[in-house]
Amino acid sequence: MDPIRNPFSPGAGSPPPQLAGRAAILEQARILLGRAALGKPEKSLMLTGLRGAGKTVLLNEMRRMAQDAGYRTVLVEAHEDKALGLLIAPSLKTVFFELDRVARAGDRVKRGLRVLRSFLSGLTVKMGDFEIGLDIEPETGAADSGDIEMDLPNLFEALGEAAREKGNAIAILIDEIQYLTQKELGAIIMAMHRMQQRQLPVVLLGAGLPVLPGLAGESKTYAERLFSFPDVSALSEADAARAISEPALAEGVRITERALKETYRLTQGYPYFIQEWGYQLWNMAETNPIDLHVVKAATETAIRRLDQNFFRVRFDRLSPGEKSFLRAMAELGPASRSGDIAACLGVKVNSIGPVRAKLIKKGMIYSPAYGDLAFTVPLFDEFMKRAMPEFAKEA
Ligand SMILES: Nc1ncnc2c1ncn2[C@@H]1O[C@H](COP(=O)(O)OP(=O)(O)O)[C@@H](O)[C@H]1O
Numbered sequence: 001m002d003p004i005r006n007p008f009s010p011g012a013g014s015p016p017p018q019l020a021g022r023a024a025i026l027e028q029a030r031i032l033l034g035r036a037a038l039g040k041p042e043k044s045l046m047l048t049g050l051r052g053a054g055k056t057v058l059l060n061e062m063r064r065m066a067q068d069a070g071y072r073t074v075l076v077e078a079h080e081d082k083a084l085g086l087l088i089a090p091s092l093k094t095v096f097f098e099l100d101r102v103a104r105a106g107d108r109v110k111r112g113l114r115v116l117r118s119f120l121s122g123l124t125v126k127m128g129d130f131e132i133g134l135d136i137e138p139e140t141g142a143a144d145s146g147d148i149e150m151d152l153p154n155l156f157e158a159l160g161e162a163a164r165e166k167g168n169a170i171a172i173l174i175d176e177i178q179y180l181t182q183k184e185l186g187a188i189i190m191a192m193h194r195m196q197q198r199q200l201p202v203v204l205l206g207a208g209l210p211v212l213p214g215l216a217g218e219s220k221t222y223a224e225r226l227f228s229f230p231d232v233s234a235l236s237e238a239d240a241a242r243a244i245s246e247p248a249l250a251e252g253v254r255i256t257e258r259a260l261k262e263t264y265r266l267t268q269g270y271p272y273f274i275q276e277w278g279y280q281l282w283n284m285a286e287t288n289p290i291d292l293h294v295v296k297a298a299t300e301t302a303i304r305r306l307d308q309n310f311f312r313v314r315f316d317r318l319s320p321g322e323k324s325f326l327r328a329m330a331e332l333g334p335a336s337r338s339g340d341i342a343a344c345l346g347v348k349v350n351s352i353g354p355v356r357a358k359l360i361k362k363g364m365i366y367s368p369a370y371g372d373l374a375f376t377v378p379l380f381d382e383f384m385k386r387a388m389p390e391f392a393k394e395a
C-alpha cells in the first residue's frame with residue numbers, strides 16, 4: 001500500500017488513528033471534570049500501566065477534554081533527576097498570569113503569585129538558585145519551608161482559591177509519575193487531600209507505572225481514598241482488531257479475520273506493538289485485502305524495528321550488572337522473585353539489592369506485589385534473550 005497513506009502511528013505519545021478500548025476510562029475522566037468544576041467531590045485519576053500501553057496518549061486526550069470543559073491545564077512530565085517543584089513552577093506561573101487576565105474582581109491571584117514566589121524561595125534553599133523571572137514580593141511563610149509535603153498543599157490551595165475566585169477550574173496533569181520521589185508523591189497526595197477538604201476546583205490526572213504498591217502507611221490510605229487507579233492495559237482481542245482494521249478500512253483497505261487474529265497473538269494486544277505491526281502490514285501489503293502471509297513478512301521487520309528503537313533505548317541505559325540482572329529475569333519468565341534471580345545469577349540474594357533498586361528507579365522493573373518483580377516493558381523478556389543470547393545459567 002502507499003506508505004504516504006499509512007494511517008498507523010507507532011511512537012511514544014503519538015496519537016493513534018483509532019483510540020480503541022478506552023471509552024470507560026475517558027468516561028470516568030469526563031465525570032471527574034464535570035463534577036470538580038461544580039465543586040463536587042470526585043476521585044482524581046492516576047492511570048497506571050506498562051510502557052507502550054497508551055497512557056500518554058490518554059493523558060493528552062484528557063487534557064483536551066479538560067480544555068473543552070473550560071479548565072486551565074498544566075502538563076508536566078516527571079523526571080528521574082529533576083525535582084517536581086522545579087518542573088511545575090513555570091507552568092503554574094503561566095496559569096496565574098492567565099487567571100490574572102480574567103476580568104473579575106478579587107485579590108486571590110495576586111496572593112497566589114506571592115505564594116508561588118514563596119514556594120520558589122523554599123526550593124532555592126534546597127536546590128540553589130535558579131531563574132523563573134517572577135518579580136513580586138514573596139508571601140513569607142506561606143510555602144517556603146523547603147519541605148515539599150508542607151509547601152505543595154499550600155501552593156495548590158492558593159491556586160485553587162485564585163481559580164475559584166475567577167470562576168475557573170484547573171487540571172494538573174503529570175506523566176511518568178513513577179519518577180516522583182516518595183516525598184513528592186506524598187506531597188501530591190496531601191495537596192489533593194487539601195483540595196478535597198476545601199472543595200477547590202483543582203483535579204489531578206496522573207499517568208505512569210503502578211505507584212501504589214510502593215506507598216506505605218498514611219500516604220497509601222489517603223491515596224486510595226483520593227485517587228482512582230484505572231488500569232491502562234493491553235487491549236482485548238476485539239479492541240485490538242478494531243484498532244487495526246478500522247483505520248485501514250477508512251483508507252479502503254480490508255484486513256482478513258485470520259490476519260487480525262495472528263496480529264493479536266503476536267502483539268498480545270499492546271497498543272505500541274499494534275501500531276508497529278499495523279504500520280508494517282500496510283507498507284508490505286501488495287493486495288487488498290491484507291492476508292496472513294503479509295503478517296508473517298511484517299513480523300520480522302516489526303520486531304527488528306522494536307529491537308532498534310522501543311527496546312534498544314532502554315537497554316542502552318543499563319550497566320553490565322543491570323543487564324545480567326534483567327537477563328536472569330528473562331530466563332525466569334515474565335515475572336520473578338529476587339531469590340530466584342539471585343540463584344540464577346549464582347549470587348546471594350542480599351547482594352542484588354542495589355542493582356534491583358537502580359532498575360526500579362530507572363523504571364525498568366517494578367514490583368506488582370510484595371516480593372515480585374516484573375518488567376515494565378511488555379515482551380522485554382523476549383528482547384533480552386535476543387539481545388543477550390549467550391547468557392549461561394550459573395551453578
Ligand atoms: N487505545 C489505543 N488504541 C490503539 N493504539 C494506541 C492506543 N493507545 C495508544 N496507542 C498507541 O500506542 C503507542 C504508545 O502510546 P503511549 O501513550 O506513548 O504509551 P505509554 O505512555 O503508556 O508508554 C502509540 O504509538 C499510540 O499511538
Ligand SMILES: [Mg+2]
Pocket residue numbers: 012013055056057175
Ligand atoms: Mg508515556
